[in-house]
Amino acid sequence: MKALLLIVLSFLSVPAMASEAELSGSNTAWILTSTALVLLMTLPGLALFYGGLVRRKNILSILMQCFAIAGISSVLWLVVGYSLAFGEGNDWIGDFSKVMMNGISKDTLSGDIPESLFMLFQMTFAIITPALIIGGYAERIKFKAVLLFSGIWLLAVYAPIAHWVWGGGWLAKLGIYDFAGGIVVHITAGVAALVAALVIGPRHGFPKTPMMPHNLTMTVTGAGLLWVGWFGFNGGSALAANGDASMAMLVTHISAAMGALTWAAIEWKKFGKASVLGAVTGMVAGLGTITPASGFVGPGGALVIGLLAGIVCFYATVYIKQTLKIDDSLDVFPVHGVGGILGTLLVGVFASTSLGVFSGFGFADGIATMAGQVKVQLIGIVASIVYTAAVTWLILKVVGLMTGGLRVSLEQETTGLDLIEHDESGYNL
Amino acid sequence: MKLITAIIKPFKLDDVREALSEIGVDGLTLTEVKGFGRQKGHTELYRGAEYSVDFLPKMKLEIAVETSFVERVVEAITTSARTGKIGDGKIFVTSIDQIVRIRTGETDNSAI
Numbered sequence: 001m002k003a004l005l006l007i008v009l010s011f012l013s014v015p016a017m018a019s020e021a022e023l024s025g026s027n028t029a030w031i032l033t034s035t036a037l038v039l040l041m042t043l044p045g046l047a048l049f050y051g052g053l054v055r056r057k058n059i060l061s062i063l064m065q066c067f068a069i070a071g072i073s074s075v076l077w078l079v080v081g082y083s084l085a086f087g088e089g090n091d092w093i094g095d096f097s098k099v100m101m102n103g104i105s106k107d108t109l110s111g112d113i114p115e116s117l118f119m120l121f122q123m124t125f126a127i128i129t130p131a132l133i134i135g136g137y138a139e140r141i142k143f144k145a146v147l148l149f150s151g152i153w154l155l156a157v158y159a160p161i162a163h164w165v166w167g168g169g170w171l172a173k174l175g176i177y178d179f180a181g182g183i184v185v186h187i188t189a190g191v192a193a194l195v196a197a198l199v200i201g202p203r204h205g206f207p208k209t210p211m212m213p214h215n216l217t218m219t220v221t222g223a224g225l226l227w228v229g230w231f232g233f234n235g236g237s238a239l240a241a242n243g244d245a246s247m248a249m250l251v252t253h254i255s256a257a258m259g260a261l262t263w264a265a266i267e268w269k270k271f272g273k274a275s276v277l278g279a280v281t282g283m284v285a286g287l288g289t290i291t292p293a294s295g296f297v298g299p300g301g302a303l304v305i306g307l308l309a310g311i312v313c314f315y316a317t318v319y320i321k322q323t324l325k326i327d328d329s330l331d332v333f334p335v336h337g338v339g340g341i342l343g344t345l346l347v348g349v350f351a352s353t354s355l356g357v358f359s360g361f362g363f364a365d366g367i368a369t370m371a372g373q374v375k376v377q378l379i380g381i382v383a384s385i386v387y388t389a390a391v392t393w394l395i396l397k398v399v400g401l402m403t404g405g406l407r408v409s410l411e412q413e414t415t416g417l418d419l420i421e422h423d424e425s426g427y428n429l
Numbered sequence: 430m431k432l433i434t435a436i437i438k439p440f441k442l443d444d445v446r447e448a449l450s451e452i453g454v455d456g457l458t459l460t461e462v463k464g465f466g467r468q469k470g471h472t473e474l475y476r477g478a479e480y481s482v483d484f485l486p487k488m489k490l491e492i493a494v495e496t497s498f499v500e501r502v503v504e505a506i507t508t509s510a511r512t513g514k515i516g517d518g519k520i521f522v523t524s525i526d527q528i529v530r531i532r533t534g535e536t537d538n539s540a541i
Contacts, residue, residue: 210480212473271474281476318477331476 024112030241031113031121037232038124042131043070045229048222049284050135053330056214057416058139059426065134065143069150073127076154081126082119084159091170094163111239121236122162129158129185135330136193137200137406139211140413143421145406148399153192157391161188161384175364176380177351177373179248180237182292182344183384190337191388194320194328199396200406202327204413211329216277223280227256230287234294248294251302252287258303259286262310278314281335285313288339293347293360300358301350305343313339344381348374430525430537431499435490436464436518437510442488448509449492452501455541458491468516487518493525493541 047066051059073081080099087094098104101119110118130150137146164171165178178184203211213219234252238245263282264274289309290302297305316334320326328334351360352370363373400406407413412420419425437445442459449457463484470483494502503520511517530540 212480213475267474267477271477273474275474277475278477314477321476322478 021109021112023109023114024240027111027240027242028113028117030245031117031236031239034232034236035117035121035124037229038121038128038236039070039229041226041229041233042066042124042128045222045225046128046131048218049226049280050138050219050222050330052215052217052219052222053135053213054138055211055416056427057418057425059214059418060422060424061143061417062134062138064422065146066131068143068147069131069134070127072147072151073130073154074123076151077119077123077126081154081159082122084155085126085162086119086122086167088168089163091173092164093160093169094167113239118239121239125181125185125233126154126158126162129181129189130154132185132189132332132336133193133196135332136196136328138329139417140203140407141200141417142403142406142408143417145399145403148402149196149395149406152395152399153392156395157188157192157388158184161387164383165380171376171380171383174376174379175367175373176376177296177347177364178292178344178380179295179347180234180291182288182340182347183380186288186291186336186340187344187381187384188388190333190335190340191385192392193332194326194337195389195392196396197326197328197333199393199400202325203329204410206327207321207325213277220276220280223283227283227287230256230291234291238295244295247298251297251299251305252290252294254299254302255286255290255306255309256283257286258306259283259289259309259313262286262307263314266310266314281317281331282310282314285309285335285339288336289313289343289346292340292344293350295361296347297350297360298358301346301355301360304358305346305350308342308346309339312342341381341385344377345374348377430528430541431494431496432523432525433490433492433494433499433502433506434521434523435492435506435510436462436487436520437490437506438512438516438518439486439488441510441512441517444509445490445506448505449502452505454492454494454502454505456492460489460491462487462489466516466519485516493528495538495541 043066047063051062054062078100083096083098084094087097089095104115106114106116108115130153134146162184163169165176165184166172230252231249235245235249238248260279260283263285264279267278268274286306286309290305293305313335316338317331320328320334349370350358351363351373353359353362367373367376396406408420463486465483465485468485470481470485473480473482492502499522506520528537528540
């Protein structure tokens with residue numbers, strides 16, 4: 001009887017074994033969770049982080065830009081963005097096969113999770129990336145320019161580069177390592193913010209007038225939410241609830257902690273005190289820098305990456321703003337862009353299996369040496385910088401023409417964007 | 430009749446209040462103010478960028494007294510507000526032309 005039961009059961013299991021993939025409940029549960037965590041990074045994490053850094057008269061404009069971008073990116077991602085990034089297409093761009101989720105039902109799988117979930121998880125990345133850019137042009141841009149720029153940028157810059165790296169494009173074929181978006185998210189956002197800051201020009205009074213953060217409590221709250229959300233960002237990028245995810249999460253945490261300590265220590269040494277803003281900025285630098293490396297390096301590598309993130313991003317911030325006098329207002333390029341570049345480069349080093357306690361999990365298929373992996377990483381860095389800079393510049397020029405200039409008038413800038421663009425005040429105390 | 434205006438460090442307020450009570454000061458007006466003297470301001474650092482903040486928080490006390498009482502009040506404030514460090518504040522003594530107690534209509538010394 002028992003033997004008969006086994007035979008029957010084995011027959012019953014045949015169809016399941018024959019199918020290509022089966023939905024994994026555990027993986028699905030984890031990516032559902034990660035998706036929520038990544039959305040937490042933008043709303044409310046980034047919104048509060050950036051919101052506290054601007055002057056009181058512009059707080060609502062920052063919150064509104066984050067919310068509006070979440071809306072625009074979500075809709076565009078559904079309509080065509082996901083298809084352009086993850087449709088088969090060619091080496092350079094996806095296609096229109098998945099427009100409006102065409103052909104994707106609730107039973108369609110991507111790996112062993114629902115494709116609807118993969119698409120949604122990726123959508124949260126497509127939300128935070130243009131939202132990161134607003135830090136470059138904060139406090140002086142027209143709201144309609146933000147809407148147009150963010151939408152066009154998502155389709156013309158983010159989607160193609162996501163395809164190059166994650167959608168089976170040319171960088172993916174070269175064996176590039178970008179686990180959770182060092183190139184796709186941080187380099188593109190950082191470079192775009194720098195270009196936007198240059199095209200739009202500095203805030204009136206920069207750099208002579210003090211433009212101090214209006215509420216660092218808000219900034220620290222947002223930074224805390226970013227740290228937590230980043231667990232989904234990097235841990236979720238394993239697309240499974242497994243050792244890759246937990247190791248990615250561990251290295252993410254280590255790098256953030258080390259970045260915070262390093263930045264604070266530099267300030268302590270240099271200025272006599274460790275500032276709170278410095279600590280949280282170092283943390284974000286550590287997070288941005290570990291992002292591309294998070295699935296490929298071990299905790300030892302993460303410690304070094306966090307340390308270098310703190311040092312390099314600190315000096316980059318001082319250099320861009322105080323030496324070059326570029327008003328990348330909330331330091332998007334030095335923190336995210338430079339962090340993304342640094343991490344994308346360092347993953348080529350710390351993925352190596354021969355660095356003792358600093359070893360990672362090996363190079364990409366077909367790449368045998370550290371030099372080989374670093375070379376591919378460099379190609380990715382240069383290509384993404386050049387493409388992002390050129391196309392972002394073009395988009396800004398076009399949007400400038402469409403909106404009669406990207407900036408509000410001097411009088412409006414002095415009054416503040418909350419009243420000028422939204423007819424509201426953040427505080428009525 | 431004199432008006433004594435004293436600018437003091439905020440953390441000295443309780444000491445000054447106590448000293449004034451001891452010598453029998455009946456009333457005063459307190460304002461939270463900002464300003465600077467030889468102490469100048471202080472600097473704040475945000476991501477390595479230095480901002481100088483010129484105006485420091487201070488407390489301003491205004492006390493109307495009979496002329497004969499001025500010296501004791503000034504003495505009490507000076508003693509109780511002093512730390513010996515820069516930024517302890519200043520006391521100004523000015524003349525008052527007229528005082529009226531609104532409730533009763535009393536004037537001058539009897540209105541203090």
